[in-house]
Amino acid sequence: MKERFISTFQSYWENILEKTPEITLAFALLLIFIFIGVFIRRLIENRLKKKVQDRILLVFIGRAVLLIFSIIGIVVFLNQVGLGNAAGGLLAGAGVSALILGFAFKDLGENFLAGFFLAFSRPFSGGDIIEVNSLVGKVKEMTLRNTHIRTFDGRDIYVPNALLIKNPLTNYTKDGLMRHEFIIGMDYNINISEAIKLILSTLNSQENITSAKGLEPFVIIEKFASSTINLKILFWINTQDFLGSIYGLKSKVMQEVVEALIANGFGMPADIFELKIYQEDNPIPINIKNFDSFTGSNKNKS
Numbered sequence: 001m002k003e004r005f006i007s008t009f010q011s012y013w014e015n016i017l018e019k020t021p022e023i024t025l026a027f028a029l030l031l032i033f034i035f036i037g038v039f040i041r042r043l044i045e046n047r048l049k050k051k052v053q054d055r056i057l058l059v060f061i062g063r064a065v066l067l068i069f070s071i072i073g074i075v076v077f078l079n080q081v082g083l084g085n086a087a088g089g090l091l092a093g094a095g096v097s098a099l100i101l102g103f104a105f106k107d108l109g110e111n112f113l114a115g116f117f118l119a120f121s122r123p124f125s126g127g128d129i130i131e132v133n134s135l136v137g138k139v140k141e142m143t144l145r146n147t148h149i150r151t152f153d154g155r156d157i158y159v160p161n162a163l164l165i166k167n168p169l170t171n172y173t174k175d176g177l178m179r180h181e182f183i184i185g186m187d188y189n190i191n192i193s194e195a196i197k198l199i200l201s202t203l204n205s206q207e208n209i210t211s212a213k214g215l216e217p218f219v220i221i222e223k224f225a226s227s228t229i230n231l232k233i234l235f236w237i238n239t240q241d242f243l244g245s246i247y248g249l250k251s252k253v254m255q256e257v258v259e260a261l262i263a264n265g266f267g268m269p270a271d272i273f274e275l276k277i278y279q280e281d282n283p284i285p286i287n288i289k290n291f292d293s294f295t296g297s298n299k300n301k302s
Contacts, residue, residue, distance in 0.1 A: 022080055023080075025080055026076070026077040026078075026080035027077070029073065029076050029077060029080060030073040030074065030076065030077040031073075032073070033069050033070065033072055033073030033076065034066075034069065034070055034073055036069055037065060037066040037067075037068070037069025037070055037073075038066060040065055040069070041062040041063075041065045041066045042062075044061060044062060044065060045059075045061075045062045059141070059142070059143075060115060060116075060119040060142055060143075060144070061119065063143065063144050064116065064144065067144065110162045111144070111145045111146065111160050111161040111162050112144050112145065112161075114160075114161035114162040114164065114165040115142060115143070115144055115145070115147075115161040117165060118142065118147075118161055118164060118165065119142065123164075123169055123171060124139050124169070124171050124174070125139070126139055126140070126141070127139060127173075128171055128172075128173045128174065129171070129172040129173045129239070130149070130169055130170060130171050130172070131169070131170040131172070132159065132163065132164055132167050132168070132169045132170070133159075133163065133167055135149060135151065135157055135159065136151065136152070136172075137149035137150050137151035137152065137155075137157060138150050140156075142161070145160065145161065146158040146159055146160050146161060147159050147161060147164060172239050173239050176238055176239055177210060177215065177236050177237070177238065177239060178236070178237055178239045179234060179235070179236050179237075180234070180235060180236075180237055180250050180253075181232055181233060181234040181235075182232075182233055182250075182254055183222055183230050183231065183232050183233070184230070184231050184233065184257065184258070184261075184268065185225060185227075185228030185229070185230050185231075185268055185269070186228055186229045186230075186231055186261075186266060186267070186268060187228065187229075187266070187267035187268065187269050188227075188228070188229060189267070190229075190266050190267060192221070192229065192231075195231070195261065195266050196219045196231070198260055198261065198264055198266070199219050199231070199233060199257055199260070199261070200217060200218070200219060201260075202256050202257050202260045203217040203233070203235055203253065203257070204217065205256075206249075206252075206253060206256065208237060208238060208249050209235050209236065209237060209249075209253065210235075210236040210237065210238065212236075215236040217233070217234060217235035217236070218234055219231055219232070219233050219234070220232050220234070227269055228268070228269060233257065235253065237249055237250070
């Protein structure tokens with residue numbers, strides 16, 4: 001048994017020594033292809049840096065180029081060391097091993113292709129605020145497999161690229177504008193036209209509200225409610241400062257509008273309820289409790 005083991009080991013060792021030049025050349029070719037990939041990656045990034053402003057696209061193209069040259073280097077390495085069939089299986093996807101690898105790397109390939117389409121269709125850029133599957137955050141980076149999103153509560157989420165392709169994606173900062181609205185209830189006795197003029201004047205006095213042509217703020221009568229006339233107020237804001245626009249500016253606009261209406265005597269009543277008594281002949285049972293703060297006694301009246 002011992003002699004057989006030694007004989008087998010010597011046979012493998014002699015085979016390795018015999019193929020040492022081929023293995024050395026194979027490693028050299030692999031390193032050459034990797035260095036070529038790194039060089040071309042840097043060359044492409046430097047050439048496109050002035051023409052393409054989107055850093056995500058630049059990084060993705062560079063990584064894709066490096067990956068392609070690395071794969072070519074691996075195939076050349078396998079062929080050089082006499083594993084041409086394995087290389088052919090990797091390229092053609094044939095054989096049981098290739099099938100197993102195909103299932104193992106299915107998600108990786110799917111996410112890579114999704115990242116490729118995202119990089120060139122460009123539904124978002126680095127720094128954009130996006131929402132997908134109820135996740136809202138700023139795009140930090142896109143790799144060959146996933147996209148790094150940082151939420152506003154400080155969480156770093158890595159979303160698979162395929163998920164961004166398969167689901168509706170909302171980009172809040174694509175054109176830097178977003179429309180907001182809120183409803184305010186007015187008294188039926190007021191002059192609606194004057195109230196709308198006052199609201200528009202208040203909105204136009206806000207510096208951060210957009211008043212460009214076609215994006216002017218406006219007010220419509222939304223509904224005649226039971227006790228109020230509901231006015232819907234619509235205006236456009238700049239979303240480059242997303243958090244400030246969403247939370248701070250909208251609250252400030254609502255406060256300014258309410259204070260302006262109250263200061264000019266416009267009433268905003270609470271809901272009015274009508275109580276109907278169908279048994280008119282029967283007395284209404286009412287119990288009124290009054291606390292005498294001076295004597296400390298309760299007086300009940302019926």
